[in-house]
Amino acid sequence: MPVAILVGWQLWTAHAHSPKFPRLSTILVDFRKEWLFAQFGTHVVPSLERIGLGFAIGTAVGVLLGVPIGLSPLLRRLALPHIEYWRAMPPPALLPISVVLLRSIGNLQKVSFIAFFCLFPVLLNTIDAVRGLDPTLVDTARSFRVPWPQWIGRMVLPAALPQIVAGMRNSLALAVIMMVLSEYFAATNGVGYVLLISKNTFQLGPMWAAIVLIGLLGYLLNALFLLVERRVLAWHRGWRATVPQ
Amino acid sequence: MLEINDLGKTYGSGDKATHAIGNVAFHVEVGEFACVVGPSGCGKTTLLKCIAGLLKPSRGEVLLRGRPVTEPPEAMALVFQEYGRSLMPWTTVRNNVLLPLRHKKLSQSERTALVDEAVAAVDLTRFLDHYPWQLSGGMQQRVAIARALAYQPFLLLMDEPFASVDAQVRGDLEDLVLRVHEQFGITTLFVTHDIDESIYLADRVIVLAHAPTEVKEIVPVALPRPRDQIATKALPEFAELRTHVHRLIRHERREEEVAPAPIATTHSEPTHA
Amino acid sequence: MTSELADAPVAPEATPVWRAVQAHRLAAVALPVLSVAAALALWELLSRTNTISQRDLPAMSTSFRALWTMLQTGTFWSAFLDTVRGWALGLGIATALAVPLGIVLGSSEVAARAFRVPIEFLRPIPSAVLIPLLFLTLGTNLKSEVFLATFGAFWPLLVQTMYGVRDVDPLALDTGRAFGLGWLERLHRITLPSSVPYIATGIRISSTVSLILAFTAELFMGVPGLGQKVNFAQAYGLTDQLFALAIAMGFLGLAIHLAFAALEKRALRWHPSQRQGAA
Secondary structure, three states, X not given: OHHHHHHXXXXXXXXXXXXXXXXXXXXXXXXXXXXXXXXXXXXXXXXXXXXXXXXXXXXXXXXXXXXXXXXXXXXXXXXXXHHHHXXXXXXXXXXXXXXXXXXXXXXXXXXXXXXXXXXXXXXHHHHHHHHOOOHHHHHHHHHOOOXXXXXXXXXXXXXXXXXHHHHHHHHHHHHHHHHHHHHHHOOOOOHHHHHHHHHHOOOHHHHHHHHHHHHHHHHHHHHHHHHHHHHHOHHHHHXXXXXXX | OEEEEEEEEEEOOHHHOEEEEEEEEEEEOOOOEXXXXXXXXOOHHHHHHHHHOOOOOOEEEEEEOOEEOOOOOOOEEEEOOOHHHHOOOOXXXXXXXXXXXXXXXXXXXXXXXXXXXXXHHOOOHHHOOOOHHHOOHHHHHHHHHHHHHHOOOOEEEEEOOOOOOOHHHHHHHHHHHHHHHHHHOOEEEEEEOOHHHHHHHOOEEEEEOOOOEEEEEEEEOXXXXXXXXXXXXXXXXXXXXXXXXXXXXXXXXXXOOOOOOOXXXXXXXXXXX | XXXXXXXXXXXXXXXXXXXXXXXXXXXXXHHHHHHHHHHHHHHHHHHHOOOOOOOOOOOHHHHHHHHHHHHXXXXXXXXXXXXXXXXXXXXXXXXXXXXXXXXXHHHOHHHHHHHHHHHHHHOOOOHHHHHHHHHHHOOOOHHHHHHHHHHHHHHHHHHHHHHHHHOOOHHHHHHHHHOOOOHHHHHHHHHHHHHHHHHHHHHHHHHHHHHHHHHHHHHHHOOOOHHHHHHHHHHOOOHHHHHHHHHHHHHHHHHHHHHHHHHHHHHHHOOOOOOOOOO
């Protein structure tokens, strides 16, 4: 089926003779030329850095905030309006503000922007998971007087991990989108920047090559994440398999 | 060792109040194996949670070694009915048993020794590095028991631990608990709804009345130890005790007058005319 | 309760418990309000004291005043309606396409397997990459905006619908077959009702995505709407308008999210908890 689509694409673009839709073969040639490996360092690496940092920071903060908020009804009530408001905010609405406020279009602004919005899926899932902790597990920890740091580190976090990881998967997809948007909006390098520049200079080949690259990046990052998730959550799959539904 | 005085627990207020526990009082001696038995819904679990310090009673007090219990005491360990939700699926049997020991002031080698000893006592040494969910239900409950043992408590509380285990395995687990009690001499309070089990295991059986929960009677069990699934249950004394407790509980379900003496039986006399 | 309770004392916590419940209810309302008030006050403070220069961070009061002024202009509301229109069309078309397709793909094992790879490949593509393409092909108008919004909203809804259809209890289907229900009837009476919660979740997710992309199209391509206004405000350095518009967008997003989350909850209510994924 995927082969059929690719073949269909090639045939259609070859037939259409439209400059805006170059043939698939041309695109692939351009792709090879630009990205393997000439411009890789100049653009792909900074983009990946931004995704990586933004994702890492956003996830870490999401978990760090999510655990106490999930555990404390007081904190939850205090945090509720803020969480509900910011999670629904369309991220591009804050793009210009992030540039103005942080006075930069460099990594600081981009990573902050990405991290801020990556926070929310992880935060929400962490809160959900912590609130939904099995009461028997809680009673077990209390009956053995497990001290607070071990309770959080060895029991709450591992128990919440499956849901946190699900949130992280969403965050990763979000990080890629935010990276592209922020680079397209204002940047001096990065794949989003290349996309913008090639559009502005009507270089269709490189533009399509950039599109393909971004698509590939999204796909590969997702696949990589799934791989890591398999290892980390192997226990969870095994456990779910034995629990009667 | 354990004293329960006028314990009561009420949820809600006014006429919507639910009296989970009415007035319970009993005591457990050092080294004793006491069973608490009663009809379903009579607040056995609530009672155990109050004793364990997980729930605050509305009235009365629990004294462990003379000191009031306000939160889970250091000297106590609990085995839950739902072993699947009490054990941690993300780590091995070894780490599960080890967890409660981590905050005790012990050296690493002492902890390891305790874990090994406890796991050996429940015959699961081969599975130390397995995950709990890789084991059968009965084995998982054994892990939970090992975890309680390694903790070296003075009082062991067990909340219907074998209710979720299938019947054949239950007998083995009962014998395991007796063996462990013999070996380590820990005072044990065992809650169950299974009358046979309660008599088989106990030195004394505390029979609870239905809502509001009260101690109906404390039945001493003078059966010889060591107990045996076949021999002990074949004894006539076992049958008498069994009938007596059944009557006490059945009365509770039917709310009729209890027959005064355990002699007026309905089962056939051993001798025939 | 039986007569045995006649002399059992009334639970001593009767009055304190009632008071606790009242305090509880008060806290549930008061705390969030206090929290928001505190945050707004902090904003005002940071800006007025020039901890962050007022050029970069207009004071809270300034921003809200700008918002209030804007709300009274016609241009704001026409832009607002433009954005809402783009959002609604994007969501609507995506739903019209994704739900039927999702049902078909979800019901047929063969189709699902055939389309699995293309879907898995196209899903993670950030819809944002289409912007330059749309700019060059469809132009900077509503068409581009709707295309972008539809494309983005399509995938989550498709996947959710497929999951919902696949998750139907096979026992229920077998029962239907045993009662002689035809394929279409089984679909209508068993599969669809059971997938509604999943579809409701999918629509909630897609509603958010559609708004983001509609706005993005306006911001980057100059399609009329609130995004375009943000673009102008940024170009002319009207920082307080920037903030005012951001506040407005936040509330628009909030309104949409709350509305569809409420719908989702209703759909889930008469269904045993079978939710898929979170956030």
